[in-house]
Amino acid sequence: MRRDIAIVGGGPAGLACSIEAASRGLSVVLLERRAFPCDKACGEGVMPEGLRVLEALGIRALLSPNDCAPFRGIRYEQEDGSWAEGSLPDGGGLGIRRVALSAAMVARAREEGVDLREQAFVKGFQRAPNSVLLDTSLGPIEASLLIAADGLASPLRRAAGREGRLGELVAMGSRRAAGAVGGGSIDFAPQVKGMEMPGYHPGAMRTMALGLAVAARGADHNRSGAYEADLSEETDRLEADPGKGALAKRSEDRAALMDSLILCKFLRGVFADLPAEAAALLGLVTGWPVDGAELEAVGERVVNLRRLYNLREGATRDEDTLPARFLEGGGGLGRERLAAMIAAYDSARGWSAEGVPTPGTLRRLGLDALAAGGNHPREASP
Ligand SMILES: Cc1cc2nc3c(=O)[nH]c(=O)nc-3n(C[C@H](O)[C@H](O)[C@H](O)COP(=O)(O)OP(=O)(O)OC[C@H]3O[C@@H](n4cnc5c(N)ncnc54)[C@H](O)[C@@H]3O)c2cc1C
CATH class of the missing domain: 3.50.50.60 (FAD/NAD(P)-binding domain)
Structure with missing residues (x-):
């Protein structure tokens, strides 16, 4: 077992x-x-x-x-009679x-x-x-x-392989390793929410930049394939315009739908209209009378549930960001422009300005119990 x-x-x-x-x-x-x-x-x-x-x-x-004996402090004594003590x-x-x-x-x-x-x-x-x-x-x-x-x-x-300082550090992942190294090294750790960046440079693809910043488990190109929009005729990949919000949302919802259907992500390009064609295939296999709109809602529901899970576990809006090296300096996206794209994303999702799904959005997705406030933050673990 x-x-x-x-x-x-x-x-x-x-x-x-x-x-x-x-x-x-x-x-x-x-x-x-x-x-x-x-x-x-x-x-x-x-x-x-x-x-x-x-x-x-x-x-x-x-x-x-x-079996217990309380003590109030600690006292160290040396052979020469000197001592130091402190109370707890x-x-x-x-x-x-x-x-x-x-x-x-x-x-x-x-x-x-x-x-x-x-x-x-x-x-x-x-x-x-x-x-x-x-x-x-x-x-x-x-x-x-x-x-x-x-x-x-x-x-x-x-x-x-966790022996020695380098092995221990590498095994922590780059965010925690940067925390251990200190000295501002977090600015050089290419990660979002603790997950390392994939090979899509946010500087060259603004929809992907947004997708990586907001994705539930960090910089994960399997949860947001928004580079597809950047590489299409749909948008100007170098512009940080508000239209990126809806594109990033659509990409995440469709990735969640493909995961739910247990489809390989490499099939993305095979479908002209993923929800409608997937509904037809699912109907043939199961006999269920599903349509594209229902499957679109499935993907959206998954993404909303992930957000609620993260919020319950203590995640905050501050974590929807990118490493400083992709935001600052020449060629950087800029914090304000990322914030504007995130606001457009929230609006496309029906989330509050803090990135929290609103009761209306949750009800629309059939998550009524959670809309009624059933998602309380978990108490901090010891
Ligand atoms: C002299 C001394 C005084 C100390 N005084 C204090 C004190 O006053 N206060 C304090 O907080 N700490 C004190 N410590 C430290 C404290 O004892 C340790 O920090 C603590 O025991 C660590 O707990 P642990 O569970 O990590 O490891 P351990 O207590 O060492 O437990 C590891 C367990 O793993 C088992 N094990 C190992 N390999 C295997 C295997 N291959 N398969 C199955 N089982 C395995 C072992 O049998 C052992 O039971 C003291 C230590 C020493 C040596």
Whole structure:
């Protein structure tokens, strides 16, 4: 059976990940080579921030006061008698017996339905398309995602090529890597919403520039194929005019429709009128009486749902943008011109000036429950 997540290592990191992931409805298997509860050489002092996490994960309530000792601050003393000390914020920290912490986390993970496998050693793993296959002492285990929580030295992270500063950096993706490097390097990271740019230069194709800026998961040419409009007679690819809004919308809606029909994007150019012809094909295969207008609405609904999902997860309008190097300087699109195209896009979509689908738009698409305010921002995770 394939799991959403396989976690290797049942220390505090692995168990905390397992509890959080399972509480979000993901199927989780955790493999620990030792028997639970696990002990380990440790000073056993948990800082205020760590206590907040234990509270949020529902672990603190499972700890017996007999296994805990509060402390208000930390004092370092040297052999020559000199010392330094400081008090901790938020009521201080808590010393927790390591085995008691392990037992409480294991109990909490079981409550959430994590599949805990103890005395299970992971020997290695192999990548497969969209999954990872673990070689374990219990036999093979397949998962969509592997979390290597196998300790500080982590042979698994090393095997995945995340050893050393460069490997760690590259594995983060360019946005997070730029955050780690600092010094304004984010301006040179060619990414939108954390996804790296494809090979379509926004400076040479304004509809594509808009499509990449607003697309739900970042600079993804499989979600916006707006370069097609730029390369057609429909528009002047070098002009940042308001007409680009409707063109970018149409491209996104049609990409979503093709994904829903499970059609390869290379078929884009095959259709003269994608929704109408796709409706005819779908009708032949299924017998459903669908027409082009209905399929157009399917694509539009998908894009609106993606936007609502992002908003619920905390996305903001600021993220609908392009890297500074494509906006500023000679040949740059300019922030104001991008903002004007985004406003035209919002208007074509029936979204507010903040990029939020309006209740009227959601009702038009049959998303009445969400129009009534059923899309609340998720609480920040610990
Ligand atoms: C002397 C000492 C004192 C410390 N004092 C403190 C302190 O006071 N406060 C504090 O916050 N931190 C302290 N630490 C640090 C703290 O112990 C670690 O940060 C913490 O244990 C890291 O948790 P983890 O889950 O990442 O890794 P670990 O706790 O190391 O857990 C990794 C788990 O993975 C398992 N594993 C490894 N490989 C495999 C495999 N191939 N297959 C299956 N399972 C595998 C291991 O058996 C282990 O249980 C101290 C550390 C030391 C050494």
